[in-house]
Every structure is written in C-alpha cells, then in structure tokens.
Amino acid sequence: MLNTQPKVIERSVPGQVTIQWGDDVKHVFLAAELRKVCPCAACVSETTGQRTHDPATVSVTLEQSNLKLVGNYALDMLFSDGHSTGIFTFQFLRRLGDAKS
Numbered sequence: 204m205l206n207t208q209p210k211v212i213e214r215s216v217p218g219q220v221t222i223q224w225g226d227d228v229k230h231v232f233l234a235a236e237l238r239k240v241c242p243c244a245a246c247v248s249e250t251t252g253q254r255t256h257d258p259a260t261v262s263v264t265l266e267q268s269n270l271k272l273v274g275n276y277a278l279d280m281l282f283s284d285g286h287s288t289g290i291f292t293f294q295f296l297r298r299l300g301d302a303k304s
C-alpha cells in the first residue's frame with residue numbers, strides 16, 4: 204500500500220518542494236517540474252484529458268510560494284509565472300516522485 208501521507212513538507216527553498224512521506228521516503232520536486240504537470244482545468248482539457256499548457260514554456264528557475272494544504276489530501280501553491288489553480292493531491296505527488304526515483 205502506497206504511503207501518501209506526508210510527514211514533513213519543506214517549502215523554504217523557492218525553487219523546490221520537498222516531501223518526506225510517512226514511510227520516510229523523501230522526494231524533491233522542482234517548482235518547474237510541478238508546474239509542467241499541473242493537473243488543473245486551465246492546463247489540461249477536461250473533455251479530452253489532453254494537456255493544453257505547453258511544458259516547454261516553463262522556466263527552469265520557476266519558484267513556488269504561498270504553499271498550503273488543501274484539506275488533508277493535497278497541496279496548492281502560487282507559481283512565479285502567476286499560476287495558482289493547480290491542486291496537487293498527495294497521491295499524484297507520491298506517484299510522480301516514485302516514477303523518477
């Protein structure tokens with residue numbers, strides 16, 4: 204069973220978000236990396252499921268701020284390109300982190 208409950212969420216470095224999960228696995232996400240996979244309706248078509256936001260437009264130096272919990276299942280944040288409508292569920296983040304490690 205995949206552990207999708209964060210123990211520690213570290214947001215003090217503007218260019219990244221670090222999550223230590225309940226099973227002590229730690230994932231470091233670049234803000235740019237999260238922006239590229241933003242699952243919100245402005246970035247992904249709700250009807251076709253196709254990404255409408257071009258990941259190539261995301262600066263590698265993108266920063267996050269205003270990171271906060273959504274209920275007890277997700278995070279949202281403000282990206283330095285002004286985008287803030289993405290909700291990143293813990294399950295989504297855990298899968299994303301596991302996929303690259």
Ligand SMILES: [Zn+2]
Nearest residue numbers: 241243246289
């Ligand atoms: Zn989005």
